Amino acid sequence: MRSYHSFSWKEIKAQKVTSALILIAVILSTMMTTVVGQSIGILQALREQQASMLNGKRYASFHNLSEKDKVGMLGEESLSFAGANIALGVSQIKNSGLDLQVREYDQKDIGAYAAAFSLESGKLPQRSDEIALPSDVLKLLGAEGKLGEKITLDLRISLLQDSSTPYEYQAEFTLCGILKPNYTGYVSGTTTGAVGAGAAKNLLPEKYQLYSVDFITSSRQDFQKVLDELADKYQVDEKLIQYNWVYLDALNIPYRETTDNSQETAGFSFMAVSGVMVGALVLLAAGLVIYNILKISINKKIREYGILRAIGAVPGQLYNLVARQLILLCGIGIPIGAAAGILSAGGITKAATTLFSPGIFMAQNQEELSGLIGQNSSGKILPLFVSVIITLAFACIAAMPAARYAANVAPTSAMAGSSLKVKRKNRRKRKIRRFEAFFARLNLKRSPGRSVITILSLVMSITVFVALSSFSALLDTSRDVQDMHRGDYAVRNENTGFAPAVIEDLKKRPELESVSTLKYSLYEQKEDGTLDIALNFPLKQAYETLQIIGIDEAWLKSLVPQITDQQMQDFKDGKSCLVKNPIAVAMEGKTYEGTALNPGDQIQIGDHPLQVAGNCEQITMSGEGFTNGVQIIVFDKIYDKLTGNSSYSEIYPKFHKTAKETDTDQIIEKLCNENPGSYSVSYRKTDRQLEESYAQVKWLAWGLIFFIGFIGLLNIINTTYTSIHTRITEIGVQRAIGMSRRSLYQNFLWEGAYYAVIASVIGAVLGYICTIFVNAATTDTLQLTAVPVMAILQAAAVSIIACLAATCIPLSKIAKMSIVESIESVE
Known part of the structure; x- marks a missing residue:
C-alpha cells in the first residue's frame, strides 16, 4: 500500500454513515470525560466552601x-x-x-x-x-x-x-x-x-x-x-x-485525631476506591460504544479485507489501516468534543447557580459565587489535557480487538463470506404465540457477539447512572454534622423529668416516626469523698463525678454498631454496661490521671453487679458539655433498678417528613406546657440549613449526572442505530419473502425491548454493587445497603424508551426504501 493515510481517508468518505457514527461516539466520549474533568474543580471547591462554612x-x-x-x-x-x-x-x-x-x-x-x-x-x-x-x-x-x-x-x-x-x-x-x-x-x-x-x-x-x-x-x-x-x-x-475534621476531610488532608471516636485517615480508603470505580465505569462505557461500532463496521467489511489480503496485504498493514481510520476520526472528534464539553460544563454550572439564591451556595452575592466557580472551572488546562489523552487512549484500546480481528482474517474465508452452520437441536414443539418476539429472540442468538456488546454498552450506561447517583452523596460534608442529633427536637425537663406515660402517649401520635430517650443521674462527691450511691470501686480524683445513664435499644446500637444479639440481651438483662472514663486533668505541668474502667472489669452499683462490655464516647444532654467523671451507660430498664427513678430526663422525637413544622411545633409546645419545667430545642431549622449548605454541591453534581446520563442515552441511540443500519440487506430480504412493515417494526422493537430489559437487570445488579462500595466510603465498612430503587427504575425506563426510539427512527427510513434498493445497499 503506497499511502495508508490516503486509503484510510477514502475508506472514511466511502462509508459515510459508519464513519459518522464512530465520529459521534468519539465526540460524545470526549465530551463526557471533559465535563467530568472540568466539573471536578467546581464540585471540590464548593464542597470545601461548604465544609469551611460549617466549622470555620x-x-x-x-x-x-x-x-x-x-x-x-x-x-x-x-x-x-x-x-x-x-x-x-x-x-x-x-x-x-x-x-x-x-x-x-x-x-x-x-x-x-x-x-x-x-x-x-x-x-x-x-x-x-x-x-x-x-x-x-x-x-x-x-x-x-x-x-x-x-x-x-x-x-x-x-x-x-x-x-x-x-x-x-x-x-x-x-x-x-x-x-x-x-x-x-x-x-x-x-x-x-x-x-x-x-x-x-x-x-x-x-x-x-x-x-x-x-x-x-x-x-x-x-x-x-x-x-x-x-x-x-x-x-x-x-x-x-x-x-477541624469537617474541613480536613473535605480537603482530603491526612491527620491524626486524638479523641475517643477518632479514626486514622491513612490506610485503605473506600472514598478513593469509589472515585476510581466511578471514573473507570465512565471510561469503560465510552470505550464500549466505540468498540461496538468498530466491530460491527469491520464485520460488514470482512469480504473487503479478504480481498486486500489476497492481493498481498499483510496483517500489519490491515492493523495499521483500521488504526489510521480511528486516529483520523479522533483528530476530528476529540477537539469538537473537548470544546463542547467545556461549554457544557459551563452551562451546567450556570444553570445550577442562576436558578437559586447565592445564599444557598453560601456566598454573599452572585458576583462572589461566579468568582468562586470561575476560579475553579475556566483555564484548567491539565484536566482538559488529561481528558483528551484518556479519550484517545480508550478509543485506541477499544479499537484493538476489532483491528486484530481484521488483520488476522484468512483471505479464503473472508472472500467466501461467513459460512454459518445451522444446527437443529432435538427440542419439543411448542406454539409460537407472537412470531415477531420469537424471531427477535432468534436474531439475538444468531449474532451473540453483537448482542452481548450492545447489551454491555447499555449495561455500562445504566451502571454509571446508578453509581453516580450514589456517589453524589459523598460530596456532602454536612452529613456527619446532621448525624450528631437523635431527633427533630430535644425536649428536656430539669425538675422531675418525664413520666413513662408521657412517652407512651407521644408514641401514639400518627405524626411520630420514632422517639429516642435518655435517663440521666449525676452523683457528685461529698466533702468526705462519698456518694449518694454505693460503688465497689473508688473515684480517684475529688473532682470526678459518677453519672448513670439509661438509653434505649436504638441508641445502644448506634454506640456499638457490631453488637450481637447475645450482647444486646446481656444489656437488657442488666449483666453488661458501657463506660466513658474521665478526662485526665493537667495543672501546672502535672497530670492527674482519673478513674479507669476497662472491658472485662467487674463493677457493682448498689447490690447490682455489672460487667464492663466496652468503652464508648461520652453522652451529654442537649445544651450541656461533658461533666468530668465516670459515665456508666446501661439499658433503659436497668437504670430504674440502679437509681430507683424511672423518669426520662430528655426525649428526642423524630416526625415523619410529611408532617408540617407548624404542627410538630404545636405538639412539642403542648408537651412542654403539660409538663412544667420543660423546654425544647428544634433541630429542624438546623437540618434545613445543613441541607441548603449541601444544595450548592448537589445541584452541580446532579447536573453532571444527568449530563453524563444524556451522553449515555445518545450512545445507546448510536449503538442501536449502528446495529440496524448494518442490516439493511437483511431487512430487504425479509421484506422480499413477505414480511410486512408492521411485522418488521415489531420484530426490531422486540429486539430493542430485549436489549433494554436484559441490560436493565444486569445494570441494576452492577449498580447496586457499586452503591455498596460508594456507601462503604461513608462508613469505612463494606456491608449491604439499601437498594437505590428510584435510580435503577429511572435508568431502566430511560434505557427502554431510548432503545425503542433508536429502533423506530432509522427503521422508518429504511422501511421506506424499495426492496431492491435495500438488498443492493452497500453503506
Whole structure:
C-alpha cells in the first residue's frame, strides 16, 4: 500500500454513515470525560466552601495559649493563615437548652467564620463594650433586637483543664450588630456571639486571659508534621489541640485525631476506591460504544479485507489501516468534543447557580459565587489535557480487538463470506404465540457477539447512572454534622423529668416516626469523698463525678454498631454496661490521671453487679458539655433498678417528613406546657440549613449526572442505530419473502425491548454493587445497603424508551426504501 493515510481517508468518505457514527461516539466520549474533568474543580471547591462554612475555614486550633505564644503563632512562617480569639465565657439561655459562647476575635480570625458572623444589620464590634448577636439569640434572650440596645449577660468561664469552680461574672454590652441565625450550633447546644477588642482584658482575671489560635498550614501534605512541630515548640498538650475534621476531610488532608471516636485517615480508603470505580465505569462505557461500532463496521467489511489480503496485504498493514481510520476520526472528534464539553460544563454550572439564591451556595452575592466557580472551572488546562489523552487512549484500546480481528482474517474465508452452520437441536414443539418476539429472540442468538456488546454498552450506561447517583452523596460534608442529633427536637425537663406515660402517649401520635430517650443521674462527691450511691470501686480524683445513664435499644446500637444479639440481651438483662472514663486533668505541668474502667472489669452499683462490655464516647444532654467523671451507660430498664427513678430526663422525637413544622411545633409546645419545667430545642431549622449548605454541591453534581446520563442515552441511540443500519440487506430480504412493515417494526422493537430489559437487570445488579462500595466510603465498612430503587427504575425506563426510539427512527427510513434498493445497499 503506497499511502495508508490516503486509503484510510477514502475508506472514511466511502462509508459515510459508519464513519459518522464512530465520529459521534468519539465526540460524545470526549465530551463526557471533559465535563467530568472540568466539573471536578467546581464540585471540590464548593464542597470545601461548604465544609469551611460549617466549622470555620481553619485546619486546626490550639487552645489555652499565653499572649506571648499567641503572638509567636501568628508570626509562624509555616502557616499561611493564623487568627486568634479569646473566650469571655458562656451564658446559659434560660428555657432554651442553648448556651451562648461569647468570644473576642481579631480581624483575621473573624473572617474564618463567615457563616457565623454574617450580618443582618449593623456592624461587627470594634470597641470593648460592643457585641454582635444572632437574631434568634436576641429573641431567646427576650431582647427587643434594636441596634444600640443594652444587653446584660451572666457569664461563667473555666479553663479546658481546670479542677476549680468556674469564674462567674456579669457584663453589659451595647448591641452594635445583628447576625443572621446560624442553626448548625444547635446540634451541640451552642450559639456564638462576638465582642470588640479589649473586652477580655477589661472583664477577665489574668488567669483566664488565654488565647485560641486558628490556623492553616502552608503545606497540606505536611499538615500533621507542622502541627506536631508547633505543638512541641509551644508546649501544647494534645487535649488542647482541636482538629477541624469537617474541613480536613473535605480537603482530603491526612491527620491524626486524638479523641475517643477518632479514626486514622491513612490506610485503605473506600472514598478513593469509589472515585476510581466511578471514573473507570465512565471510561469503560465510552470505550464500549466505540468498540461496538468498530466491530460491527469491520464485520460488514470482512469480504473487503479478504480481498486486500489476497492481493498481498499483510496483517500489519490491515492493523495499521483500521488504526489510521480511528486516529483520523479522533483528530476530528476529540477537539469538537473537548470544546463542547467545556461549554457544557459551563452551562451546567450556570444553570445550577442562576436558578437559586447565592445564599444557598453560601456566598454573599452572585458576583462572589461566579468568582468562586470561575476560579475553579475556566483555564484548567491539565484536566482538559488529561481528558483528551484518556479519550484517545480508550478509543485506541477499544479499537484493538476489532483491528486484530481484521488483520488476522484468512483471505479464503473472508472472500467466501461467513459460512454459518445451522444446527437443529432435538427440542419439543411448542406454539409460537407472537412470531415477531420469537424471531427477535432468534436474531439475538444468531449474532451473540453483537448482542452481548450492545447489551454491555447499555449495561455500562445504566451502571454509571446508578453509581453516580450514589456517589453524589459523598460530596456532602454536612452529613456527619446532621448525624450528631437523635431527633427533630430535644425536649428536656430539669425538675422531675418525664413520666413513662408521657412517652407512651407521644408514641401514639400518627405524626411520630420514632422517639429516642435518655435517663440521666449525676452523683457528685461529698466533702468526705462519698456518694449518694454505693460503688465497689473508688473515684480517684475529688473532682470526678459518677453519672448513670439509661438509653434505649436504638441508641445502644448506634454506640456499638457490631453488637450481637447475645450482647444486646446481656444489656437488657442488666449483666453488661458501657463506660466513658474521665478526662485526665493537667495543672501546672502535672497530670492527674482519673478513674479507669476497662472491658472485662467487674463493677457493682448498689447490690447490682455489672460487667464492663466496652468503652464508648461520652453522652451529654442537649445544651450541656461533658461533666468530668465516670459515665456508666446501661439499658433503659436497668437504670430504674440502679437509681430507683424511672423518669426520662430528655426525649428526642423524630416526625415523619410529611408532617408540617407548624404542627410538630404545636405538639412539642403542648408537651412542654403539660409538663412544667420543660423546654425544647428544634433541630429542624438546623437540618434545613445543613441541607441548603449541601444544595450548592448537589445541584452541580446532579447536573453532571444527568449530563453524563444524556451522553449515555445518545450512545445507546448510536449503538442501536449502528446495529440496524448494518442490516439493511437483511431487512430487504425479509421484506422480499413477505414480511410486512408492521411485522418488521415489531420484530426490531422486540429486539430493542430485549436489549433494554436484559441490560436493565444486569445494570441494576452492577449498580447496586457499586452503591455498596460508594456507601462503604461513608462508613469505612463494606456491608449491604439499601437498594437505590428510584435510580435503577429511572435508568431502566430511560434505557427502554431510548432503545425503542433508536429502533423506530432509522427503521422508518429504511422501511421506506424499495426492496431492491435495500438488498443492493452497500453503506
